[in-house]
Amino acid sequence: MAYDAIGSGAKKANRAMVYAGHYTKAGRRTPTVIVVKCGTEAEAASDKKPGNRGKRDSQLILMNFFSRVTYNDRMTPLDFDLFRKIHVLMGVTPDFFEVCLMVDADTKVFPESLKQLVNCMHHDNYIMGVCGETRIANKRESWITAIQVYEYFISHHLAKAFESVFGGVTCLPGCFSLYRLKARKADDDDWVPLLVKPEIVREYSQSEVHTLHQKNLLLLGEDRFLTTCLIRMFPNRKMMFCPQARCRTIVPDTFKMLLSQRRRWINSTMHNLMELVRVRNLCGTFCFSMQFVVFMDLIGTTVLPIAITLTYVLIVTLALDPPNTFEKAIPLILLCTVIGLPAVLILITTRKVVYVFWMGIYLLALPIWNLVLPVYAYWHFDDFSWGETRKVEGEGKDTGHGDSGGVATQVPLRRWEDWERSRLRKLKREEKRRREMERTYANYPGNTLRADSNTDYYDGGSDTVSVVSSEEDQWGHQIGGYNEASSMYPPPPNTLRRPEGSDSGMDSPAPHVSRYQLSDSNGYSPVMRDGPPTPIRDGQSSALYERGHAKRRSGNRHPDGEYGPLGPLGPPR
Incomplete structure (x- = not known):
């Protein structure tokens, strides 16, 4: 399925396969959708990494999809395919979802962590993003991993915890964070788009950047830049840190x-702090404001090499000339206090003596953290590659994932109702062609297939091909025991699959169902069936209400209430 990707030239267009089914574990099934980027035909034949556009492109597939669903905007073929399969698996349209969890592939989330993050969102509607504590899974693998244990600990329990007091955590790590897609307004029944706001998506999806500042923002630290965009767009909302939610990840060894x-992280941090320090309406005032905290963080990051150098000059000076008075010993006392105070705080708050041991290892490696790594990062300000962190064969040094020459093919953009009409008409054409073949050839293979299918709900025809081309549209090969291509599991349609729906829209007004939201109790449970999925006649959708946003956008031109999941399906009668 084609979609607009992050890239330039021929790589502006990309293709991906959508696999849908159920993930089964210990007798419990979870609806699962997997998007695999495969690239165009020419790219698959020549590139070593066909379809790869980087992490930001993968995030934007999700952000663009939910943004277009929320605003009933024009969709790419990939968006429409995602819509159909999510609707079938979950029994609700995608605009039902309110939060999005982003987790890296090498991150292991603790069992109770997701519940803790969702509880934070549930108790405060103004929180638009929350992260948990990231711990190291391979802490004893080498001395390189050992010196990172305490650094990870203080970056969460000191830095992020302090920023969370102001409600402005400046970086939600991409390995484990929860974002709010949209929030319900307090005064009415409408929604405020957050992560899916078009301005956020547009700024985050820039593919052609030319200045050094823009490249450091977009190519090195996608997670921090996304947090920066959200704070800058919604300065009165909150970015929080939840220490009860924990995960483990693999760090460089x-x-x-x-x-x-660290070259990527340090350079990205500096340029993102330069963006945030210009936001005037953050929480607080003057020295007690989030803007002042960001400014001090920027200054501290810049002068780290000078600070550690002067610290060792002070230590050498005191060693050569030991102080014999209290006044001369004040610098040494302050230095010992600053270094030793975190150990006292650790013992008081966590009661884990082992972190004092990790702190000792961290202090021995302090020249690496405060001198070697910052100087190396400053010296490579113009290096935008990912280097050796997650090195994959075929990656260039100074080029982004989507840099390429040539001209990209045009990706079709159509509204959901147009895609659905085309699909239904295609099904009718294939059904007509099948019947003609059955009349001509008595042993046509379609007879056996149709005999096993549920003709009451499915009007026939293959649904494994795109409505615009001959691209494959498979649901995957028995993912979790579910395969749409099998005759045993015909795709469960909704009312839009009725033949007359292709010409005149819905047959009956939309059902008035209760809208589930985070503030509700256990009002929604995922699809859990022992047998094959049953057809969904009236899937719930927040866009089905006559008072919903779809009807207000249409100017109430449909008094009879004939709507599809995303708004009016046909012209007014």
Whole structure:
């Protein structure tokens, strides 16, 4: 399925396959949708990494999809395919979802962590993003991993916890964060788009950047830049840290990998802080404001090499000339207090003596953290590659994932109702062609297939091909025991699959169902069936209400209430 990707030239267009089914574990099934980027035909024949456009492109597939669903905007073929399969698997349209969890592939989330993050969203509607504590899974693998244990601990329990007091955590790590797609207004029944706001998606999806500042923002630290965009767009909402939610991740275990990772992180941090320090309406005032905290963080990051150098000059000076008065010993006392106070705080708050041991290892490696890594990062300000951190064969050094020459093919954009009409008409054409073949050839293979299918709900024809081309549209090969291509499991249609729906829209007004939201109790449970999925006649949708946003956008031109999941399906009668 084609979609607009992050890239330039021929790589502006990309293709992906959507596999849908159920993930089964210990007798419990979870609806699962997997998007695999495969690239165009020419790219698959020549590139070593066909379809790869980087992490930001993968995030934007999701953000663009939910943004277009929320605003009933024009969709790509990939968006429409995602819509259909989510609707079938979940029994609700995609505009029902309110939060989105982003987790890296090498991250292991603790069992109770997701519940803790959702509880934060549930108790405060103004929270638009929340992250948990990231711990190290391979802490004893080498001395490189050992020196990172305490650094990870203080970056969460000191830095993020302090920023969370102001409600402005400046970086939600992409390995484990929960974002709110949209929030319900307090005064009425409408919604405020957050992560799916078009301005956020547009700024985050820039593919052609030319300045050094823009490249450091977009190509090195996607997660931090997304947080920056949200804080800048919604300064009165909150970015929080939840210490009860925990996960473990794999960190670099060689010095070369650590250099590459921290070079990206330090350069991205500086340029994002330069963006945030210009936001005037953050929480607080003057020295007690989030803007002042960001400014001090920017200054501290910049002068780290100078600070550690002067610290060791002070230590050498005191060693050569020991102080004999209290006044001369004040610098040494302050230095010991600053270094030793975190150990006292750790013992008071966590009661884990082992972190004092990890702090000692961190202090021995302090020249690496405060001198070697920052100087290396500043020296490579113009290096925008990911280096050795997650190195894959075929990756260039100074080029982005989507840099390419040539001209991209045009990706079709149509509204949901137009895609649905085309699909239904295609089904009718194929059904007509099948019947003609059955009349001509008595042993036509379609007879056996149709005998096993549920003709009451499905009007026939293959639904494994795109409505615009001959691209494959498979649901995957027995993912979790579910395969739409099998005659045993005909795709459960809704009322839009009735033949007359292709010409005149819905047959009956939309049902007035209760809208589930995070503030409700256990009002919604995922699809859990022992047998094959049953047809969904009236899937719930927040856009089905006569008072919903779809009807208000249409100017109430449909008094009879004939709507599809995303708004009016046909012209007014």
